[in-house]
Amino acid sequence: MNEVIAVEGLSKRFGQVQAVSGLSFTVHRGELFGFLGPNGAGKTTTINMLTGLARPDMGTIRIGGIDCTQRPRAAQHLIGVVPDESNLYPELTGFENLCFCAALYGLGKAERQERARRLLDQFGLAQAANRKFGGYSKGMKRKLTIAAGIIHQPEILFLDEPTTGIDVAGARHIRQLIADLHKAGTTIFLTTHYIEEAERLCGRIAFIVSGRIVRTDTVERLIQSVRDKHVVQITCSKMPDDMGTRLSQFFPGLELTSQGRESIRVEAGEPIRVGPLVRFLEDQGAEVAEARRMRPSLEDVFVQITGIEAHAMGQEQEKEKAGAG
Amino acid sequence: MRLWIAFWNILLKDMRTYYLKPPNISWGLLFPVAWTAMFFIKSGKGLDSILALLPGVVALSILFGTTSMLAVTVTFEKKNRSFERLLLAPIPLELLMLAKTGGAVVFGVANAFVPVLMALFLADLSQVNWIVFVPAVFMIAVASTFLGLFIAVAVSEVFEAQTFSNFFRFPMIFLCGLFFPIEKLPVFLKPLSYILPLTYGADMLHGAVHGRQSMPFPLDTALLGGFCVGLFAVSLWNIKRKWIL
Ligand SMILES: Nc1ncnc2c1ncn2[C@@H]1O[C@H](COP(=O)(O)OP(=O)(O)OP(=O)(O)O)[C@@H](O)[C@H]1O
Ligand SMILES: [Mg+2]
Numbered sequence: 107m108n109e110v111i112a113v114e115g116l117s118k119r120f121g122q123v124q125a126v127s128g129l130s131f132t133v134h135r136g137e138l139f140g141f142l143g144p145n146g147a148g149k150t151t152t153i154n155m156l157t158g159l160a161r162p163d164m165g166t167i168r169i170g171g172i173d174c175t176q177r178p179r180a181a182q183h184l185i186g187v188v189p190d191e192s193n194l195y196p197e198l199t200g201f202e203n204l205c206f207c208a209a210l211y212g213l214g215k216a217e218r219q220e221r222a223r224r225l226l227d228q229f230g231l232a233q234a235a236n237r238k239f240g241g242y243s244k245g246m247k248r249k250l251t252i253a254a255g256i257i258h259q260p261e262i263l264f265l266d267e268p269t270t271g272i273d274v275a276g277a278r279h280i281r282q283l284i285a286d287l288h289k290a291g292t293t294i295f296l297t298t299h300y301i302e303e304a305e306r307l308c309g310r311i312a313f314i315v316s317g318r319i320v321r322t323d324t325v326e327r328l329i330q331s332v333r334d335k336h337v338v339q340i341t342c343s344k345m346p347d348d349m350g351t352r353l354s355q356f357f358p359g360l361e362l363t364s365q366g367r368e369s370i371r372v373e374a375g376e377p378i379r380v381g382p383l384v385r386f387l388e389d390q391g392a393e394v395a396e397a398r399r400m401r402p403s404l405e406d407v408f409v410q411i412t413g414i415e416a417h418a419m420g421q422e423q424e425k426e427k428a429g430a431g
Numbered sequence: 432m433r434l435w436i437a438f439w440n441i442l443l444k445d446m447r448t449y450y451l452k453p454p455n456i457s458w459g460l461l462f463p464v465a466w467t468a469m470f471f472i473k474s475g476k477g478l479d480s481i482l483a484l485l486p487g488v489v490a491l492s493i494l495f496g497t498t499s500m501l502a503v504t505v506t507f508e509k510k511n512r513s514f515e516r517l518l519l520a521p522i523p524l525e526l527l528m529l530a531k532t533g534g535a536v537v538f539g540v541a542n543a544f545v546p547v548l549m550a551l552f553l554a555d556l557s558q559v560n561w562i563v564f565v566p567a568v569f570m571i572a573v574a575s576t577f578l579g580l581f582i583a584v585a586v587s588e589v590f591e592a593q594t595f596s597n598f599f600r601f602p603m604i605f606l607c608g609l610f611f612p613i614e615k616l617p618v619f620l621k622p623l624s625y626i627l628p629l630t631y632g633a634d635m636l637h638g639a640v641h642g643r644q645s646m647p648f649p650l651d652t653a654l655l656g657g658f659c660v661g662l663f664a665v666s667l668w669n670i671k672r673k674w675i676l
Contacts, residue, residue, distance in 0.1 A: 212433025
């Protein structure tokens with residue numbers, strides 16, 4: 107039995123809002139499957155239905171071979187869940203929270219404490235083990251919530267936007283932890299609105315927009331569709347207004363998109379020679395600050411398939427890039 | 432074993448974080464004193480009336496102690512989402528809710544014995560039938576805990592839970608025959624008395640303390656037990672319907 111999660115025709119409506127409609131997908135054992143979509147796409151609603159916190163209006167769910175459609179909580183011994191918001195007890199310490207969560211799965215006292223200590227170490231929270239969870243910083247809370255979701259060593263882990271609102275270093279650490287869990291054999295279902303995160307971590311990705319899956323495929327195959335595309339990003343410190351028009355007259359084979367007043371994105375189906383472009387711009391009175399070849403990324407695929415501009419997916423991503431670069 | 436560990440730790444966590452907090456303990460002590468003093472002053476009969484007042488004070492201590500706690504252990508945890516963690520655990524919902532309410536039952540029983548201990552110093556309790564009294568206290572604690580649970584899952588805000596419980600609690604003080612015999616109530620209020628669980632608990636307590644009860648003990652027990660099962664079942668149904676969206 108290789109299909110650990112099998113979903114067929116899943117739909118859910120809240121009053122006027124059709125949160126999820128007709129989702130079908132499967133997740134295989136040991137896979138890291140990503141659900142990538144903008145705010146309000148229906149990611150959390152899907153996780154809630156898969157984990158027994160919500161009942162689907164239509165469709166079927168099988169988790170680990172157990173039919174959870176009629177009995178939403180039937181497969182809970184198999185799963186671990188890290189929700190989008192921390193739901194631990196603010197009045198308990200980090201250590202107590204972890205021990206309590208382990209107890210919910212029936213682990214004995216010695217084992218609970220041993221695992222809690224190990225996880226606190228692994229997540230860099232050993233110093234804060236005896237502090238109240240309520241006083242933790244956002245990043246620490248996030249990490250402890252992940253630790254609490256895996257303390258019973260579940261076969262299948264659901265992660266709802268694990269790095270949202272976390273600084274660059276914290277997010278990187280969390281991604282490393284997720285990658286390690288995946289290597290250790292845990293099947294992971296991850297939602298995110300960070301395209302780069304999905305690209306870096308996931309084996310297969312479903313693009314979800316307005317409650318529908320628009321495309322599911324492996325990251326390689328998704329990128330394959332834009333692999334033959336060549337992109338150059340040109341940034342100018344000074345640029346005449348009609349530069350775009352002049353460029354497209356002179357270089358008819360290139361596809362040009364202006365991004366703001368200072369930046370032009372050049373795309374073509376064959377390698378682009380940067381030199382003539384820059385020379386032309388300078389001749390026309392522009393001052394070129396930078397011309398950069400871009401590796402085609404999942405972002406391009408996402409934009410192409412969903413029609414959603416990547417920057418609409420959230421400002422934090424921009425912040426993160428700025429921080430990383 | 433696995434389920435027992437979960438059950439016990441949920442209970443223990445609630446006891447530690449909610450019930451054994453100084454404000455709750457002092458509240459549990461102060462409350463019976465205040466009630467006793469109030470009725471004492473009002474009746475003006477002196478120490479003889481202690482035995483007459485004891486069932487009422489015991490029942491109210493349990494009622495207020497248990498119902499107010501459920502607003503915290505259930506409504507508050509639902510609101511701040513930690514309740515989700517419990518719903519995600521591989522525990523049958525029935526067992527989960529018994530664990531969440533178990534602490535309140537114990538707290539209610541403990542509250543009941545505060546006025547009893549105080550009465551020990553003021554009156555002669557030798558004629559009290561403890562074999563009836565103790566089970567009665569336990570059953571009242573269970574019934575009012577489940578009433579609290581019923582209220583806690585019917586609302587979504589803590590303040591609503593508080594308001595809604597007063598809607599039940601204050602009429603109960605007057606309608607359950609704790610301080611005013613049901614026979615003396617106006618005719619149109621009598622049916623109301625008989626649909627309140629505390630009426631049967633109060634009857635058991637009166638019987639145990641001074642031997643004046645109006646219904647046979649097994650009938651009281653059966654009816655009170657029926658209320659417990661009914662309230663618990665409705666609460667579970669409400670959780671399944673409203674919280675598992
Ligand atoms: N309990 C609810 N009641 C009413 N509407 C809801 C409820 N839960 C979700 N919705 C609606 O369903 C849609 C999908 O929401 P969902 O939370 O699943 O999105 P999401 O992809 O997780 O978004 P985000 O990235 O912001 O977390 C939204 O329009 C949301 O308003
Ligand atoms: Mg979400």
